[in-house]
Amino acid sequence: DTAVSQTPKYLVTQMGNDKSIKCEQNLGHDTMYWYKQDSKKFLKIMFSYNNKELIINETVPNRFSPKSPDKAHLNLHINSLELGDSAVYFCASSQAPTASGLFDEQFFGPGTRLTVL
């Protein structure tokens, strides 16, 4: 069984459209993340939810809105898509981070390659 899954794997769309990417984890983790990896492979955190509560919210256009219906799911909705949104988006999950760092391994999904035309 896949630990962290994302759908769709590929997403090609026109500028101005609204799209969603879904993420599900079956690891029983409390914390989920969205990352953006650009064409140069640079990986940057966008959002993180711990037990459905937003704990990390980086400087991201408000066209991006994460939604966590339950601990096992974290979806990413993007409004009014722009060319610069083209990237690979990774979902990840981990046990709830602690000061000790003992449970900091993040498990990544396979990624969603978004292409905006």
Add this chain to the structure above:
Amino acid sequence: AQSVTQLDSQVPVFEEAPVELRCNYSSSVSVYLFWYVQYPNQGLQLLLKYLSGSTLVKGINGFEAEFNKSQTSFHLRKPSVHISDTAEYFCAVRDSGGSNYKLTFGKGTLLTVNP
């Protein structure tokens, strides 16, 4: 604010040769350090991490890394690489303690192992 510098964007090596991938970090507080690997068209996978204790950390697939506080480095090494080690390698850092759990990644190093 933290930052991570991976000094080499690409490292080509021959099979069975040793390799070192360099990582330096900058932080005003103590840190935890991580190395992740990304195989082609896949998500990232944790190779190893340093939290405390011994500065030499062993990970999966025969990799190891050494934490050097004075040089603010966490270089990744493998004594003999295989073709299957070809991948992108990312160094990452987060503050130890406190409530800032954000991982900051370096820009990655592409390791290409040639026959």
